[in-house]
Amino acid sequence: MKEPLVRFSVAIGGELLRRFDEYRERHRYPNRSEAVRGLMRAALIDEAVDDAAADAMGVVTLIYDHHAPRIAKRLTDVQHDHLDMVLTTTHVHLDHARCLEVILLRGRAAQVRRLADDLIGTKGVETGRLVLASAAPITEGHGHPHPHGHDHPHAH
Missing domain, CATH: 1.10.1220 (Arc Repressor Mutant)
Structure with missing residues (x-):
């Protein structure tokens, strides 16, 4: 309604x-x-x-020179270490040497930030950026989860 x-x-x-x-x-x-x-x-x-514990979506964009030694393997290894958070990856060839990779992540905000930092900080990445969004609706409820899955009105 x-x-x-x-x-x-x-x-x-x-x-x-x-x-x-x-x-x-x-x-x-x-x-x-x-x-x-x-x-x-x-x-x-x-x-x-x-909120570090908030359910978040992250979009990580990376630009790197695919001729950099083992860059693709390093990025893939980081993602494989976090299969529970990596939803999808898109790879685009920008020119003869440079690639753009876009990685969708989901998890607790602190974990998404940490994984994004690991990806962006990978040796050989020229530029990287993380855009975070809340995975929970922002206009519904009162803005925080309850540990046992219940929801009830109360003052904050």
Whole structure:
């Protein structure tokens, strides 16, 4: 069941409003409300994945020279050591020497970060980046798991 929208006011002006409107246009939000909702979701996702125990999805992008000694084997070995977290890998040839690898990970946020650091820090990787997202809905419930799988309302 979809909850009804609630209107609330925000007083803003000057340079901050001008820059916010530029942001909204640049990111193609149709109106200010959609832009505010987008920023709120992004803030809640950032907060959720700050919790080391949160269920998280990670997208790791790596660029490396495939001529670097044993780079492909090292990256594969790291992934094989974490089969429970590696969901899929996509490999793209960028040019004659360089490859892009995109690896989808799922696990506790701290574990995903650690594995991403291991991949990015592999000798021969030119650049690497991790993007984290919450694997749990950010707008449902009250934001933390219960150890025995139960859920109940309570104040925080």
